[in-house]
Amino acid sequence: MGVRCIVKSCDNKQGRPGNTMMFHRIPTKNADLMNRWLLVLGIVPNTPVNTITKYFVCSEHFTVDDYLEKMQVATRTMKRVLKDTAIPSIIKTGQIGSPLAAVSVALCFEMTNISHTVAVPC
DSSP, X not given: OOOBBOSTTOOOBXXXXXXXXXEEEOOOSSHHHHHHHHHHHTOOTTSOHHHHTTOEEEGXXXXXXXXXXXXXXXXXXEEEEEXXXXXXXXXXXXXXTOHHHHHHHHHHHHHTTOOOOOBOOO
16 A cells, blocks of 8 residues: 555545655654644544554645755755654645644644644635
C-alpha cells in the first residue's frame, strides 16, 4: 500500500503521475510538537506512537514559510525541507481540521505563547 495523506477528505497519494508533493511523517520525538500535530489533524492524543509513525501529511497542508531551502551538494540542486517547528496549518473546511479545530489550535498556541496561524480556506 502506498503513502497517502492522513487529512480527512484529502485524497493525495504518493506515486501518482506528475505528483511532485512531499509527504511528511508526524514528528514523534518531540511530544509537544507531536501533540500539536495530532490536535490539528483531529487524531486522538493517546494513539500509540507505532501507529502514528505510519501516518503522513502531504505538503498541501503547509505554507511556504514552513519550509527551508537546502542545497543538495551531490546534485547541486535546491531541496525544500520541512522546518522542525512546522505544523500543518492549511486544512480545508469539512476536513478534520475544520474551523472548530482551527480555533482550538489557535487558542492552544496562544496559551503557550507560540504564534502560529491556522489558515482555513472556504
